[in-house]
Amino acid sequence: MPGAVVARDERVTLRTFxxxxxxxxxxxxxNPEIRYQMGKPLKNRAELESWTDDATDRFVVCLDDEAASPGDADDAHVTPIGVVTVEDADWRRPELTYWLVPERHGDGYGTEAVSLAIDYTFRTYAHPAVGACAYESNDASRGLLESLGFVEEGCTRMGFFADGGYVDTVQYGLLRSEWDAANE
Known part of the structure; x- marks a missing residue:
């Protein structure tokens, strides 16, 4: 059950993991539709528990109804639909990662969740930029980042093993000044 509200907009809420x-x-x-796209091996519960103990800011992307409490999420009023993370913020440029359950793809929830994560990151950390990465072939993820003002900064050839083969990854960056100017 997701925890306290970290950030909220009209449709999406980020809650503590x-x-x-x-x-x-x-x-x-x-779910192969998520795991294969992320290039991640299947983890058991113990492996996921240790994964959640790292220093990453990890949030559950939720759809809350009007009865949802800001401090404590009741399963009857909060529907988790994904996860967004802010990685490495304590020692270098923060890197955003995100995913949604497949049945919520294409509804704009990902864009809203990543936007909230950007706001959170720039409010919480003094870094001048955030980064993100997408598989070269993942047009939806690349489009999401570009729609929020991220700029392509480079490509890592054969950067990840995903769905049976190596894929190129595209690195993106967004400067704090660019984000501020676009959201004045």
């Missing part, structure tokens, strides 16, 4: 969210994470990672 709690140990009770591990079954949601495990079910999602077991």
């Amino acid at each position: 709690e140990r009770e969210d591990i079954p949601f994470l495990q079910r999602a990672h077991a």
Whole structure:
């Protein structure tokens, strides 16, 4: 069950990731439509528990109804639909990662969740930029980043093993000044 509200807009809420969210994470990672696209091996519960103990800011992307409490999410009023993370923020440029359950793709929730994560990152950390990465062939993810103002900064050839083969990854960056100017 997701925890307290970190950020919210009209449709999407970012809530703290709690140990009770591990079954949601495990079910999602077991879905080939998500796991193959992420290039991640299937993890058991113990592996996911250790993964959630790292220093990453990890949030559950939720759809809350009007009865949802800001401090504590009731399963009847909060529907988790994905995860967004802010990685490496304590020692270098933060890197955003994100995914949604397949049945929520194409509805704009990903763009809203990543936008909230960008706002959170720039409010919380003094870094001048954030980064993100997408598989070269993932037009939806690349389009999401570009729609938010990210600029392509480079390509890592054969950067990840995903869905049976190596794929190129495209690195993106977004300067704080660019984000501020676009959101004045």
